[in-house]
Ligand SMILES: NC(=O)c1ccc[n+]([C@@H]2O[C@H](COP(=O)([O-])OP(=O)(O)OC[C@H]3O[C@@H](n4cnc5c(N)ncnc54)[C@H](O)[C@@H]3O)[C@@H](O)[C@H]2O)c1
């Protein structure tokens with residue numbers, strides 16, 4: 114009787130069928146009860162046979178003493194009966210179909226539909242299934258199951274199949290409130306109790322199925338939306354094959370004349386790639402909108418530049434992909450894309466956006482100097498954050514020329530106006546600068562006014578230093594590092610449609626999913642495209658860009674990766690496992706991190722160490738490489754700057770050198 118609780122577990126009980134057979138000697142191993150002497154019992158089958166397993170997963174069997182059979186026959190219209198000990202070949206086929214269905218559902222789950230509950234059957238299906246089993250049951254047991262030799266096989270009443278399933282269901286439900294019949298009729302008491310169990314299980318199955326169906330439909334919808342969005346991004350990123358605007362117009366001057374915010378047409382944005390990549394392709398400066406009419410004095414055109422790939426300034430048109438040759442069936446990589454990238458201005462930059470670390474005395478001293486020099490010496494428009502403009506004006510009304518933006522609409526189109534971003538602070542200021550651009554980012558020159566400065570190669574110890582550096586950058590050409598960013602989207606289980614979705618967030622370092630204030634292990638299911646990766650059980654997970662590889666990911670045991678390597682890092686935080694090593698995945702994958710429904714607690718996502726968001730069970734985070742990298746100016750070149758940072762910033766592999774003298778080496 115204690116095993117009855119098993120019937121109440123919806124995930125394990127999907128099909129109820131009454132089995133009629135002898136109560137002793139175990140009927141068969143297939144349906145043997147926990148206690149052969151008990152009046153009725155049920156038990157799940159642990160047979161290794163695949164078919165039996167399929168049947169078992171959705172079968173709970175109620176065994177009756179043979180003496181109960183007459184009563185059972187009397188109450189037959191309530192529910193159909195079958196002998197599952199020896200299903201017919203036809204029923205095997207049905208089981209195989211169910212297995213296939215289940216495998217398809219599992220695949221779906223791995224493709225992002227992971228929260229779908231196990232398959233369930235409606236009471237109608239159950240009754241139908243049972244009826245057909247009754248109809249197909251083989252009394253002779255020709256295709257015997259394992260250990261069914263002693264089974265007394267009996268197919269009961271075809272009347273079950275003549276009764277409509279809804280009537281059977283109704284009858285089964287109607288039985289629920291009925292109290293046991295006369296106490297002297299022990300058989301009927303037992304039988305009514307069994308019927309209650311069956312009816313209760315039927316109801317649970319129906320409830321479970323409805324919930325599972327809703328959930329599956331919701332995940333399918335979300336998956337389709339995600340697919341459509343990715344396709345859209347892909348299409349947008351595709352380059353027009355018909356030659357670029359610059360090629361068609363020939364001269365630099367023409368390009369510039371046409372490149373006003375209002376005049377550019379969408380078909381001018383493609384670039385043939387033969388001469389490097391044009392800035393309009395990267396920065397999408399065709400945008401128009403509220404910023405153009407802003408009350409603030411925003412300029413309407415921005416400088417054009419060209420990117421070229423090559424060593425030490427030597428140009429190469431083959432910049433986009435590795436060039437692979439297939440001559441005579443041999444695959445040879447002729448040229449690689451990861452060459453140093455040079456940025457060359459085609460027109461003079463006009464607007465510089467200065468971003469500063471707040472509350473820094475050092476920065477407060479140097480900012481007015483730089484703003485004055487840019488305006489006076491180079492006749493550059495200076496743009497700052499609204500807070501900073503107020504501070505500058507409070508200091509001196511001379512800074513009235515400094516511009517800012519008014520509202521979020523202006524901010525969204527900042528990239529169409531700004532030629533160059535200058536940051537004064539540490540790595541956090543570079544991250545902040547990147548976060549202000551939700552799309553394309555203009556080139557960033559990062560001056561080190563922080564403590565570590567891994568991504569801030571330019572020194573600013575005196576005014577000579579910044580003038581020289583800025584002068585060189587404004588003149589060009591200069592090396593840049595294209596730092597990739599991750600686009601992260603939180604998908605809430607509760608979101609009913611796409612309109613309710615939160616805005617995607619772009620990160621330059623990483624997105625972290627951790628346990629926040631919870632004291633439980635974080636439990637996260639991770640998928641890469643359509644493949645299941647792993648379950649994280651630990652403090653959390655870091656999904657990092659290569660730029661972020663030297664930040665939190667490094668602290669959690671991840672590798673340091675050169676920022677131009679096209680990769681995404683997958684680094685666990687304190688995993689409670691001896692074998693969970695960090696991974697480096699290719700940049701083109703889409704990662705999905707799901708908080709499963711059976712997670713004990715919530716998880717928290719944070720983006721470049723900010724914007725903490727709570728993830729409830731059922732919520733997911735989807736990450737893929739964003740199409741808009743952050744181009745940061747190099748002091749020397751990507752590799753030299755990276756090695757300098759790991760040596761000077763992180764003191765990488767610092768060790769006293771072994772003395773030359775000592776015992777002779779053994780040969
Ligand atoms: N245990 C850790 O190491 C840990 C914990 C939390 C956050 N972080 C990092 O802090 C970053 C946020 O930086 P913040 O300045 O706003 O916060 P912060 O002021 O707390 O500074 C974090 C430190 O990380 C350094 N840093 C940031 N980005 C880096 C990079 N790409 N390479 C090398 N060092 C880098 C900064 O210079 C600073 O010293 C997060 O993106 C995360 O990577 C690290």
Ligand SMILES: Nc1ncnc2c1ncn2[C@@H]1O[C@H](COP(=O)(O)OP(=O)(O)OP(=O)(O)O)[C@@H](O)[C@H]1O
Pocket residue numbers: 468469470471498538539540541542543544545562563564565566567
């Ligand atoms: N313009 C800004 N507005 C608001 N917050 C900012 C701004 N610039 C930087 N911050 C924040 O200020 C914090 C400190 O900045 P930053 O990291 O640049 O200085 P630091 O810690 O002294 O330098 P480092 O990162 O090199 O150690 C960071 O958390 C960053 O996000």
